Amino acid sequence: MQQIVDFVLELDKLKGITRKTRPLGLDRYENSAEHSWQIALLAASLAHYAEEPIDLDRVIGMLLVHDIGEIDAGDVMVYADSNRQERQSAEAAAVTRIFGLLPEEQAARFLALWQEFDEGGTPEARFAHAADRAMPVLLNLANGGQSWLENGIRHEQVVARVAPPIRAGCPALWEYLETRLEEEKRNGWFGAE
């Protein structure tokens, strides 16, 4: 029992890992714990739009654990391209440490979910990636392009980065977003070309 308690208290640190988007109507930045909760519910709401039949429970499991590596490695905006491989190793080391706080069986279960997401090779992982990538776009589209403007992210960068994973996991969601992104490009909600 103490192992489980140590693990869940270690998880508390994800509440202090901030992202680049702000919750609607709040001044602060969003953290990776509340983000994980929101995309689990986005995935649950969207499940019938998945590109292939999926096991939703595994998708939710992946989304709940996918950011835990940030406890040691921090959050980096999806548009920061450098050191992607180094970062992936750092997150893998982090989850090995953190899941390792648990009894072996639970540790293995969480690690398998994390790895499935990380590798992105299953329909469930692709759908989970679509939800993860779509959420900050949806927030920006409701927030005047907040994190795109604050970080000088251009419309074409957004499309280049999020279209492939969202289209692969949830084509209907990409169709919706493509139109909305085009509309807000005209409204100047992106960094300058």
Add this chain to the structure above:
Amino acid sequence: MQQIVDFVLELDKLKGITRKTRPLGLDRYENSAEHSWQIALLAASLAHYAEEPIDLDRVIGMLLVHDIGEIDAGDVMVYADSNRQERQSAEAAAVTRIFGLLPEEQAARFLALWQEFDEGGTPEARFAHAADRAMPVLLNLANGGQSWLENGIRHEQVVARVAPPIRAGCPALWEYLETRLEEEKRNGWFGAE
């Protein structure tokens, strides 16, 4: 698709509903969105300690939606006894409104999870309640009794309020907590008797 987007953006408001506990090492109060994420993982870690065999996926579903009614009704500390029934009606009205943003099938699925938790009649709901009630206790036990001291909550109030649901859903967890609560009573981590 627009219905799903409206729903998930409405969920954003739960990030602004604050509870009485503070995340470890942070100055601010915890919000109900990140709390929901953490207890879903607590439940997943604890599943083999459940009092009866459970369908963990339904437990996780319940925990992800159980606080959504607070978007309209706010969070009230578990030790605030007054108006419990009024509050329950307010939360029920809130989830009817918020899940009602979704297409009928998803709305019905989320509402069924919320009601199962609210009624507390199944092994899954009892286990989910145990995780929900235990988490702020675990945080306080790691945080010098922070919210108990700030709100003048006595040791006997904690035991009276959390022992029955935690024992009913996850007896091994209550056994662990009972000893820890007794230890910290001696350290003065509670409101005065």
